[in-house]
Amino acid sequence: SPAGDPWRADLAGARDAHAHDAAAMGACAYAVANDTISVRNGDGRELGRIRHPRARFAKLALADAGRRLLVASFDEIALYEVATGKALHRETAGEDAYPTAAALDRDGTRFVVRHRRDALVMRDEGGVEIARWQPDEYDEIERLAISGQHVIARADHVSDGRKLLVFSLGSKQPAELPASSFQLDPDSDEHVLVRRASQLLRCT
DSSP: OTTSOTTHHHHHHHHHHTGGGHHHHTSOEEEEETTEEEEEOTTOOEEEEEEOTTGGGSEEEEETTTTEEEEEOSSEEEEEETTTTEEEEEEEOOTTOOEEEEEEOTTSSEEEEEETTSOEEEEETTOOEEEEEOOOTTEEEEEEEEETTEEEEEEEETTTEEEEEEEETTOSSOEEESOSEEEEOTTOSSOEEEEETTEEEEEO
16 A cells, blocks of 8 residues: 555565575565565565666666676676675676576575576676586577586477476486476485475475
């Protein structure tokens, strides 16, 4: 309501929409209004606000219990410290960049972004490249997560439909999991929870 918190309704939806990333986000959520991102904990307490000119159209990711926020837009990638609003890292995106997915690891020190039909690149908090993979050009990556030494991607292939891909450090080719959705395991970086039919399976 006008007399209440204008972020509250947005935040409730954001919390539901991003519940699958709870392990990395630390039970926090964000809401976007105009060009401002509000980050809040599970009790609704605001941890900080970040102003970014293209926030509404960017891919966002939270980590480290809401202390860090990644913003990937068509012209730049920025990693923020939520409490102070300070940009820890900024880089200009390449020509024709269009981010389809972005993720931070649990402590917010590594991030990965996929631009449509471009390489999948992992960098550290200073922007130094850690690894680079080239997915199939027909795999439209819709969601990413970092779990230990692995990047898990949900992809929609033009003819094969949805699938899960696992890109591992030290390996150029991804492994494929026989499932169409996943959740991070809150207890382990070496396991992922995948859904097959009505079952939720814990896989290495």
